Amino acid sequence: MKIAIVHKEKCNPESCGKLCSKLCPVNRKGEDCIIIEKKASISEELCIGCAICQNRCPFNAISIINLPEKLDKDLIYRFGKNGFALYRLPLLRFGSILGLFGKNGIGKSTTLKIFSGHLKINFGREKAEEKEIKEYFKGSELLNYFENIDKIKISYKPQNLSELGNSKVKVSDVISQIQKDKKKIGKIVSELNIENFLDRQLNQLSGGELQKVSIAIAFLKDADVYFIDEPLAYLDIEERIRISNFIRKIVSEKKAVIVVEHDLLMLDFLTDYINIFYGNPSDYGVVSTVMTSKTAVNTYLGGFLKEDNIRFRDKPIKFFKIEQKQKSNFKLFDWPNFTKTFKNFKLNVNSSFINEGSVTGIIGKNGIGKTTFVKCLANEIDIDKGKIDSKKMKFAYKPQYLNSNSDDLVAAIIKKEKIDKYLIHLFSLEMLNIKKIKELSGGELQRLEVARCLSKDADLYLIDEPSAYLDVEERLNVAKAINEIIANKSKACFVVDHDLLFLSYVADSLLVFSGEAGKNGETSKSLDFSEGLNRLLKELNITVRRDEETLRPRINKPDSVLDRKQKEKGKYFED
Ligand code: SF4
Ligand code: SF4
The missing domain is CATH 3.40.50.300 (P-loop containing nucleotide triphosphate hydrolases)
Structure with missing residues (x-):
């Protein structure tokens, strides 16, 4: 199976003399494989995948991609003809924290928009019927989710904080507009350690302070599902631990949390399960099967997904003692x-x-x-x-x-x-x-x-x-x-x-x-390194060990057997 992606923002037919359509061997035989109106448009049915257009376009506006046939039935969303394609969805579970990670531009935000109802599944066409969506998810836990999506209360913490950071409203005023329950406000404000800047305006906060306010806003809302996009950016290690512990405490049987994050150590600590995203940024993204957080991070470092028989990195990433x-x-x-x-x-x-x-x-x-x-x-x-x-x-x-x-x-x-x-x-x-x-x-x-x-x-x-x-x-x-x-x-x-x-x-x-x-x-x-890390971790009161398979560091769950043992020995980092 092949897909053709045209990056419309890069395509400039007036400057290139419509090169791709002139060179395409299918066009040269008289068929309309590449048509250029304002921008280039490629027929995936007629395209033979020679990649001449991709290699000769002076603006890198075309990607011709071969994908395994079996993915065809799993196309969930496409941004129009020749647009970005997302294959499969993660498995959202109530009562647990799901992590999503992979390169930027590979469909994580699109996924969050589908789960939050901002984008509707289209299976690569203009529109998909309700009964098709039901049929696709038959037998999956997601069927119930999409059947009830209108009733599910959703809260979203955006990745980009610039809109929030431009506001002149005081932090305390924003918070009181969202939640009236003073006890709940007091608890979240104290757990996130934001008491000291409640009286300041949002546009006067540092990146780290703004991040914590944004997390507070998301969790002050009474929601069923929380989508948290990059909660740890701008925060130091102490605050990363604080936020992770805070999010872990929020989850209950009736709530689900999905977190997108690039700090693998913290994502492993924070989440119960992870879906890896792989593909080509801005072209397509595929969601892996769900794995425990430990397996997912190790699989990602290894660069090979057994279930899909896909190698997404030439060599594994190796850590050393x-x-x-x-x-x-x-x-x-x-x-x-x-x-x-x-x-x-x-x-x-x-x-x-x-x-x-x-x-x-x-x-x-x-x-x-x-x-x-x-x-x-x-x-x-x-x-x-x-x-x-x-x-x-x-x-x-x-x-x-x-x-x-x-x-x-x-x-x-x-x-x-x-x-x-x-x-x-x-x-x-x-x-x-x-x-x-x-x-x-x-x-x-x-x-x-x-x-x-x-x-x-x-x-x-x-x-x-x-x-x-x-x-x-x-x-x-x-x-x-x-x-x-x-x-x-x-x-x-x-x-x-x-x-x-x-x-x-x-x-x-x-x-x-x-x-x-x-x-x-x-x-x-x-x-x-070990001595320095030991000193830092002791101050933070957390213990870290090396994963036996990859030697990457892993944070021990607080009060777990390993955590207690390492603390007794004074080995906050077991190298
Ligand atoms: S895709 Fe490239 S070669 Fe084709 S019209 Fe656009 S800019 Fe020109
Ligand atoms: S890959 Fe080859 S056949 Fe397909 S559109 Fe490009 S030039 Fe034409």
Whole structure:
């Protein structure tokens, strides 16, 4: 079975001279396989799948895709002729938390819209009849759901917080408009730790604060099903645990929660079951069978889905124990004790060092000086007394907040800055060539900026929050790129991030920050990864072990046998 996707926003027949229709061998025989009116339109019945149009379109507007025949009967939704196609749906169960993950643009949001009734199943046509929908779901738990969709109360936490963040309404006013029960409000406000900013306007909140308000709004509604899209973005590890515990407590026999999230460690901890999404972003997405969270994450890392006989990654992602990581003992850079004082904040830095070939993760709460530390090392800001002796070292810095206002073309930057070919391929930057910087999505800009930083000729690379806006596959690619480039160049790198799975993949040592958000912060010395993680987890009162099959870290369920045992031994991280 083949499907033809035309990305209408990219198709520009006036500029290309209608190339695809002229070259299509079926058209050349006199049939109308590709018709161009305002945009190209392809007949999937006539198309022989030669892919000439896909390869010759100058704007990458066409994808010709071969799919297994058996998927044909599982086409659930299509965005018009030659539009994105979604195959199968996840199995929503009341009384449990279901996780969805996979690349961006692969149908997760479409799925949420179908479950919330914003999109109606169409089986790839203009409209599907009710009786067809009933027939398709006969014998499935979803039949009851779609038969009663009008009666089911739904609450939705959107991924994009910009609409909420532009509002001048006070947090307390938004909350009281949604829920009148003061006891319920008090409970949720306290559990989410948002008491301190109830009097502030939404447009004055930080990303993390806004995220928590958005979660509060969703769960203050009396609903049967909660759709929670990326609840952990902008939050530090402590808040990620808090939110996950909060959501776990909400679920009861009569409620269901579906969570879309890219932090695999937290998704594994938070959910009972997971459906993996695979396919080509913006072209098509297929939903896997439902699995336990542990099996799903391991399957995803392995890159092969047995049930569908599909390999969606060339090689499995492998984690290593710390002693298995290659390390050098050659000190590349060290820094003295120093302080940096702002009007209301003071950072205390303890002297330490980074070795050649090492990637050091920087972790701790938001607002305790991690970015300030990195900027001080890079001499981007002055320290209180003296100067850091950088010994003529060259630094490359990727800031946390990325400037997206430029009119420069991606292709021009790639050429001018001689971006590493390996990174261009790994981060799929060729696809962005014709875009301007200001036209890139958050994830596209992040990939480009990490590639720009790693392509620089430097001794020490400082990469601040590289996982922000990236899907799970992109995060793993960024981790892989950092590891390989630092090892090959025999340089060193600091990575500030909140995704522990990402950090455990990329880093061999840790700097742990402690302190009070917005008031003071202090750095640890550079610690072996296990020791650093142990220290952090002890503060958070959670235990983590390695999965026996993949060696990836997994959070123990609170008060489980393993959790208690590890706490007794003082091994908050069992490496
Ligand atoms: S799909 Fe590509 S080749 Fe065909 S008309 Fe559009 S821009 Fe031209
Ligand atoms: S894949 Fe080949 S046959 Fe199909 S539309 Fe493109 S050029 Fe025509």
